[in-house]
Amino acid sequence: MATSLTEPKLSITLLGAGQEVGRSCCVIQHAGITVVCDAGVHPAFHGMAALPFIDDLDWSTVDALLITHFHLDHAASLTYIMEKTNFKDGKGKVYMTHPTKAVYRLMMQDYVRMSAAQSTSAPPLFTPLDLSITLPLINAVSFATTTTVIPGLSFTPYPAGHVLGASMFLIQLADLRILYTGDYSREESRHLVRAEVPPGAGVDVLIVESTFGVQSTEGRREKEERFTSLIHRILMRGGHVLMPVFAVGGAQELLLILDDYFEKHPELHKFPIYYASALARKCMAVYQGYVHVMNNNIRSRFANNQNPFVFRHVSHIPRSSGWEKKIGEGPPCVILASPGMMQSGASRELLEMWAPDRRNGVVITGYSVEGSMARNIMNEPDDIPSMKGPPIPLRSTVDNISFSAHVDYAQNREFIEAIGAPHVVLVHGEQSQMFRLKAALQAGYKERNEHITIHTPKNCEPLELIFRGERVAKAIGTLAEYPAESGTQVSGLLVSKDFTYTLLDPRDLRDFTGLSTSTIIQKQRMCIPGITWELVKWHLEGLFGSVTQGADAEGIRTMRVMGVLDVKGMREGLKEETDPTQAESGFPGGYILLEWVSSGSNDMIADAAMALIHGIDTSPASVKLTSRPHTHADHQHEEEHPDTAPAQRLTQLMEFLQLYFGEVQFLDAQGNELVDEDDEEGLELTEPALRIRLDEQYADINLITMTVKSVSQTFRRRVEDVLAIAITTFGSLTESYVTADRSGWDGEEKFFLEGGSLENGQEQAPRMIQDAVTEVKVDDTD
Numbered sequence: 001m002a003t004s005l006t007e008p009k010l011s012i013t014l015l016g017a018g019q020e021v022g023r024s025c026c027v028i029q030h031a032g033i034t035v036v037c038d039a040g041v042h043p044a045f046h047g048m049a050a051l052p053f054i055d056d057l058d059w060s061t062v063d064a065l066l067i068t069h070f071h072l073d074h075a076a077s078l079t080y081i082m083e084k085t086n087f088k089d090g091k092g093k094v095y096m097t098h099p100t101k102a103v104y105r106l107m108m109q110d111y112v113r114m115s116a117a118q119s120t121s122a123p124p125l126f127t128p129l130d131l132s133i134t135l136p137l138i139n140a141v142s143f144a145t146t147t148t149v150i151p152g153l154s155f156t157p158y159p160a161g162h163v164l165g166a167s168m169f170l171i172q173l174a175d176l177r178i179l180y181t182g183d184y185s186r187e188e189s190r191h192l193v194r195a196e197v198p199p200g201a202g203v204d205v206l207i208v209e210s211t212f213g214v215q216s217t218e219g220r221r222e223k224e225e226r227f228t229s230l231i232h233r234i235l236m237r238g239g240h241v242l243m244p245v246f247a248v249g250g251a252q253e254l255l256l257i258l259d260d261y262f263e264k265h266p267e268l269h270k271f272p273i274y275y276a277s278a279l280a281r282k283c284m285a286v287y288q289g290y291v292h293v294m295n296n297n298i299r300s301r302f303a304n305n306q307n308p309f310v311f312r313h314v315s316h317i318p319r320s321s322g323w324e325k326k327i328g329e330g331p332p333c334v335i336l337a338s339p340g341m342m343q344s345g346a347s348r349e350l351l352e353m354w355a356p357d358r359r360n361g362v363v364i365t366g367y368s369v370e371g372s373m374a375r376n377i378m379n380e381p382d383d384i385p386s387m388k389g390p391p392i393p394l395r396s397t398v399d400n401i402s403f404s405a406h407v408d409y410a411q412n413r414e415f416i417e418a419i420g421a422p423h424v425v426l427v428h429g430e431q432s433q434m435f436r437l438k439a440a441l442q443a444g445y446k447e448r449n450e451h452i453t454i455h456t457p458k459n460c461e462p463l464e465l466i467f468r469g470e471r472v473a474k475a476i477g478t479l480a481e482y483p484a485e486s487g488t489q490v491s492g493l494l495v496s497k498d499f500t501y502t503l504l505d506p507r508d509l510r511d512f513t514g515l516s517t518s519t520i521i522q523k524q525r526m527c528i529p530g531i532t533w534e535l536v537k538w539h540l541e542g543l544f545g546s547v548t549q550g551a552d553a554e555g556i557r558t559m560r561v562m563g564v565l566d567v568k569g570m571r572e573g574l575k576e577e578t579d580p581t582q583a584e585s586g587f588p589g590g591y592i593l594l595e596w597v598s599s600g601s602n603d604m605i606a607d608a609a610m611a612l613i614h615g616i617d618t619s620p621a622s623v624k625l626t627s628r629p630h631t632h633a634d635h636q637h638e639e640e641h642p643d644t645a646p647a648q649r650l651t652q653l654m655e656f657l658q659l660y661f662g663e664v665q666f667l668d669a670q671g672n673e674l675v676d677e678d679d680e681e682g683l684e685l686t687e688p689a690l691r692i693r694l695d696e697q698y699a700d701i702n703l704i705t706m707t708v709k710s711v712s713q714t715f716r717r718r719v720e721d722v723l724a725i726a727i728t729t730f731g732s733l734t735e736s737y738v739t740a741d742r743s744g745w746d747g748e749e750k751f752f753l754e755g756g757s758l759e760n761g762q763e764q765a766p767r768m769i770q771d772a773v774t775e776v777k778v779d780d781t782d
């Protein structure tokens with residue numbers, strides 16, 4: 001309930017994959033919550049340089065870290081972050097889907113072993129021990145199942161295609177919905193379902209990959225055909241086929257294609273297909289185990305007792321060392337070897353062996369990062385650098401048939417438009433591709449006269465988005481009894497819980513929210529010797545305008561100020577002071593008790609009243625007032641007057657003027673002085689007036705028009721000034737100061753504090769405006 005309306009600012013900071021491909025790491029912050037999507041490494045760098053810019057975030061503040069899929073550029077820095085940063089000092093939780101976690105475990109075991117083996121330049125980022133400590137801390141989640149991490153943060157993974165287990169995350173962050181796609185594919189592959197638009201209402205921000213920019217990829221059928229016939233050709237010309245692949249993901253898809261093709265082409269059966277990865281062998285078990293999350297093709301074959309991942313024409317490499325040389329010098333074959341970008345390892349060794357022979361062919365099927373060997377040889381250079389010796393001539397053919405399961409331009413655009421988010425953030429793309437994609441998308445929106453904003457943030461440059469969107473509060477209980485009409489105002493209590501808002505009548509609070517209400521009654525006791533009830537009243541009226549006099553439930557004499565503050569005259573020993581003869585005798589041995597229902601505005605009124613009462617005994621006005629006998633003789637009987645307001649106001653005005661000018665006379669309409677008989681000749685009066693004297697001069701204030709007349713213009717102006725102050729003082733406060741808390745006040749004649757009522761209560765009567773009715777007598781007797 002204490003939660004205020006959320007900060008409208010959303011901040012997105014890329015610690016990696018900002019205008020680049022690799023080391024994906026996206027920090028999303030809003031409403032005091034921090035979510036990180038992906039924690040990858042950059043495949044073109046080694047050691048610490050491959051990490052995202054992790055120093056730009058206080059990892060202990062992270063609430064959730066979501067990993068979209070097991071590829072190294074999305075997942076491989078997770079162990080480092082969990083073990084080597086202050087992430088573990090916080091309460092952050094890590095999530096990935098079940099199949100992702102299963103493959104991730106195997107991949108990272110392989111990664112840590114490989115890093116240790118290549119530790120020539122940079123030490124490994126983490127040890128096998130770090131990995132085994134962090135693995136149990138990773139929460140595995142299911143597709144299409146919503147997980148609530150903390151109040152205000154929940155997420156749902158949806159299939160992203162791409163690789164086994166890959167998910168896009170629909171994140172509900174306070175009042176915003178954010179879709180982070182990760183790598184995704186809109187094409188159904190041999191084994192995976194394609195990514196679909198997640199169900200449910202609008203997405204506020206879409207964070208989407210842009211790997212292929214504005215490129216289009218060829219259709220699935222043509223592509224497979226081109227691929228298989230190329231392999232066929234290379235083998236028939238007596239060459240070796242090298243396919244550098246990521247150990248897991250794309251390779252499984254290629255093997256499904258090749259196994260099918262070989263099955264239909266017996267002439268190829270003499271050529272072995274090798275899958276050169278111990279890791280891949282292990283991962284195959286995961287693939288076989290997660291058939292249920294794959295597409296219909298796989299599931300129906302599985303239902304027919306055929307496991308598509310038990311290949312008929314694929315052999316594994318023997319685990320003996322030096323196999324690369326044996327295969328390299330052996331007869332023609334097809335080999336899938338990692339790593340996919342041939343920076344080092346088996347694929348690089350085979351490349352260096354086979355490059356000089358023009359019969360051989362390299363088929364690049366995955367995405368290759370700029371600067372990698374796979375990217376370099378696509379430009380068909382004359383020679384390539386060797387890992388050990390002088391450059392090696394490149395004579396073999398190099399083909400690029402992308403089975404990289406990323407969306408191409410048309411697919412990405414269609415998806416982005418289907419999501420319809422007002423903000424689109426492009427990530428995971430090289431700068432030039434990203435900018436071209438941005439321009440192409442913008443042109444499309446402009447053509448249709450639609451407006452969305454496309455962002456392409458760089459690494460470590462926070463993107464801040466302001467949302468002043470409408471917030472919806474549901475009205476429930478009494479407030480919802482009648483359907484609201486458009487344009488009508490509804491007022492109630494706004495209850496905020498986990499960033500949802502409910503509007504209800506305060507009386508329904510307990511029933512609908514389990515919250516209870518309480519009223520705080522403030523009491524302040526003040527002992528000020530030597531002041532009287534009348535003096536307190538006079539000062540209160542001076543500040544607040546009229547006060548209402550009466551008695552509370554226990555019969556204690558009470559003044560009500562501004563309708564909310566009760567000032568009571570208490571006497572020690574005696575509980576009350578009801579005797580009217582004592583009413584003006586002050587508080588001998590007694591004290592003043594202030595009572596009010598606490599609220600922001602009521603407390604202010606009480607504070608003002610207390611300050612005023614504290615100052616009474618030192619106020620010069622008090623001295624002047626108390627040093628004179630009561631001139632306002634009608635005062636103590638004022639309760640008997642049916643219409644007290646004008647009488648009170650007149651008294652106030654007279655008292656005020658007396659402070660400035662001394663004696664004030666009341667003259668009736670005929671100019672007769674009502675108090676003193678020995679009046680001098682005055683100005684001609686036809687209406688009641690107050691006469692003010694100063695030395696030899698006097699001025700009359702017309703009580704109806706509130707105008708001043710005097711033979712002395714100087715004196716007249718002075719009286720006018722004072723009169724203006726008096727009117728401001730008495731008129732403004734009561735009328736302009738509307739107090740917020742009038743609850744319990746029935747507007748009639750009762751005081752409400754502590755449930756008591758004002759007996760003998762005297763509320764200021766509502767001012768009745770009586771229209772003058774002129775009787776017109778029609779004389780119909782002619």
Ligand SMILES: [Zn+2]
Nearest residue numbers: 069071162183
């Ligand atoms: Zn990927």
